[in-house]
Amino acid sequence: MLDDLFARLREATAPAEIATLQDGIWQIWLSAGHPLLDKRLETGMRALSADDYTLAIQEFGFLVEAAPDYAEGWNKRATAHYLRGEYKAALRDVRETLRREPRHFGALSGWANMLRALGDAPGTLRVLLRLEALCPAWPGLQDQLRTLREELG
Template sequence: MTRKEEILDRLFTLLKNARQETRAEVIINQIWQIWLDSGDASLNLMMKEGNEALTAGNYNDAIKIFTEALLYKDSYAEAWNKRATAYFLRGNYKQALEDIKETLKREPRHFGAMAGAAHIYATISDMAALLGSLESLYEINPSYPNLAQNINTLKRKLGRS
């Protein structure tokens, strides 16, 4: 296990046990900092350019850049996650969900990808899949605002309470 993996494991344990939203936010920010640093200067530059395109609303350019990043290093979960975001913003939910699955293969605790999947499932009204995503997210971050309440409400709607 690498030092980075050890740190992430420790942070995820802290996140799961965090009972205050403000404490969870600090831990989440630390996790994001680790995820966003690929450890490779060339890949980090590609990701920076992709994020700039994403922020500017140039989704096709962002997808192209993140695809190049994946061709460079397909094991980098955050490249999959960012491309999923670009696909989502472009309205291509099917491709976004495929990239989210790839993200989660590489980092099963990726709460950003889980939240993205939940957002897509809510958008396309797939309530059963939405519930599954929210429950997965709750396992990682039980202090997420209103998450437990939203899960219980959705369970009642689906007749699963």
């Protein structure tokens, strides 16, 4: 089912269709496959929403330890590190996310944002090109690519 959603995402052009397909993919990604793990994911996401990054990192760290192949545990922990300003830890977890799910558009988008904030325009462009391969019509993506290409000459 995930492969089908990604195939449709590559072809989608309407923002509403892209959003619907992304939502379907997130529904799959947000299931850790075990009630205890799902509960820890939920607790971590609530902590993230409440800006309690320490608790979020603990909960997502539990997921990473208990289910190291579960890409979303790595991605959520990367998000918590990013929001806490810990880019090095966030980038490490993004790489782990993408090792497990190379199509993870959330991780790619976050990675591009971090590289942009760090002033790495060439790196940002490379990551956004990976995102473009997943969904060329991603809202705002073509503008970002154009801006980066102009900056880089």
